[in-house]
Amino acid sequence: MAGDWIKVRCDLHTHPKVLAVVRKLSADCPHTCTVVGGLHYIWVQFDTHSTDGVLDGYSLEAFDKMIGITGFSQAIVDIGWLKVLPNGLQMPEFDTHNGKGGKRRAENTKGRRVSRASAECPQSDRTNCGPEKRREEKSSKSPHTPQGGAEGVAAVAGGAEAQVPVKKHASIRVAGSEHFEAFWARWPSSNRRDKPRALRWWTKLELDAPGRGEGVLNSLAVWKRCDRWNEDGGRFVPKPYTWLRERAFMQSPTSPTRTVRTA
Secondary structure (H helix, E strand, O other): OOOOOOOOOOOHHHOHHHHHHHHHOOOOOOOHHHHHHHHHHHHHHHHHHOOOOEEEOOOHHHHHHHHOOOOHHHHHHHOOOOEEEOOEEEOOOHHHHOHHHHHHHHHHHHHHHHHHHHHHOOHHHOOOOOHHHHHHHHHOOOOOOOOOOOOOOEEEEOOEEEEOOOOOOOOOOOOOOHHHHHHHHHOOHHHOOOHHHHHHHHHHOOOOOOOHHHHHHHHHHHHOOOOHHHHHHOOOOOOHHHHHHOOHHHOOOOOOOOOOOOO
16 A cells, blocks of 8 residues: 555557557457556556555456456466466566555656756756856856966966966866967956856867967957057956957957057
8 A cells, every 4th residue: 555656657558568468358458548447457456455566365357357358367467467376466576666665766766857957957047048148157156267377377478488376276277278278378367267168168169270279369469459458457358258259359459559568
């Protein structure tokens, strides 16, 4: 007596054993739906009146009379889904699919499936915005790379190599291609933030393709000399991923006249 529901396979109507029963009882049972209905009745009796898969006092004839098809129960015995005992009937593998244990396992499986789905799509990300916006919002929750740069990557500044300092509390280790690391190291330190996000846009735009990485670096050198980026101590310098996302490297600043120190 395990409750008011039982497990039923979605493809039960096309199960080979169900079709075998239909062929055996073709005269009195021409449809698979009739067999599925009879099976449901038998399984419900076991689930309702048994705790161990045995129904004392039941017989094949009693089931046939309840279902209304002579020979139905014997056909279920023939396919191995019912067994005759000296004093009753037995349902093989009862504990696997029925009873408290079977139902508890089914509930646990369902709970794990729901948990996995929730983990892949947190409630905070279930909005009406597009997939690109959701990816950006999710990535923005990651800890930022400390202002000051790439982890031990050599920065090319005026033809000389210099090590960009790494803060001890850095919690993200992100490594990109040689061109991306050079791009990251050359970005003005006043707004060098969110390296993982910048790397994602760099990869998405395929900027490691032949000739493209050098073009981005050359464009960045021009932008770093423009007046707007050098006003008010670099207050108008965008974040690296924003500059990449808007394809600014394919454009030219209005007045690249002022020269600044390479970051």
